[in-house]
Amino acid sequence: MLSIGTGHAFAATTTYTVKPGDSLYKIAGKYHVTVAQLKSWNHLRSNMIRVKQKLKIQTKTPAKKVSSSSSSxxxxxxxxxxxxxxxxxxxxxxxxxxxxxxxxxxxxxxxxxxxxxxxxxxxxxxxxxxxxxxxxxxxxxxxxxxxxxxxxxxxxxxxxxxxxxx
CATH class of the missing domain: 2.40.40.10 (RlpA-like domain)
Incomplete structure (x- = not known):
């Protein structure tokens, strides 16, 4: 099942240090965020990252699930x-x-x-x-x-x- 943002709210920022073999896709998967979010949070214009580069990642905390009866x-x-x-x-x-x-x-x-x-x-x-x-x-x-x-x-x-x- 797709878990991109569903049932979560962004609460805190953590720092991740890029390791050999990492890609934005792998890091996004590890933290259950999207590549677009990683690029936005880190002001990246391309998918290129460097070993030892520090990336900001917004961590998630459980929040109320969106229901179809919600007025938001x-x-x-x-x-x-x-x-x-x-x-x-x-x-x-x-x-x-x-x-x-x-x-x-x-x-x-x-x-x-x-x-x-x-x-x-x-x-x-x-x-x-x-x-x-x-x-x-x-x-x-x-x-x-x-x-x-x-x-x-x-x-x-x-x-x-x-x-x-x-």
Whole structure:
């Protein structure tokens, strides 16, 4: 199951020293954060890191889970399509590996409309994390990740009103 930010609030900052063989993806996985978050917290413009480099990592503390009855969300009506891991190489814009996690609930978004890392409820799909972008995903469009090509084609193209949680 996808655990990018779900049910947690960022509370404190810790420092991690990069070791030989480390990558942003490995470090993000170790701390259950996204590559995009690591880059943002450390003002990195690329995925390049150096051995002995100090990285700031915001640690998480348990928080109340977001429920669909929560009033802390905004609604957006979007055009929704589906994609598979094969159509983009399997690694999302935030560094999440969809091929390793075929049951993950992930959507691709336009980050100008929906912030990466946001929790989003999509009718007919469920709770998901905005973890990917796409060349055709501009404005009020989303792409839901479905591991099966057959099921992705069955999803088709639909207009849905989603809830984006704060």
């Amino acid at each position: 969300y905004r609604t957006i009506t979007v055009k929704a399509t589906a994609y598979t891991a094969g159509s983009g190489g399997g690694i999302t814009a935030t560094g999440f590996n969809l091929k390793r996690h075929p049951s993950a609930k992930v959507i691709a978004v336009d980050p100008k409309v929906i912030r990466l890392g946001s929790k989003v409820y999509v009718p007919g799909y469920g709770m998901a994390v905005a973890s990917d972008t796409g060349g055709a995903i501009k404005g009020k469009k989303i792409d839901v990740f479905i591991s099966s090509k057959k099921k992705a084609l069955q999803w088709g193209r639909k207009t849905v009103t989603i809830k984006v949680y704060k």
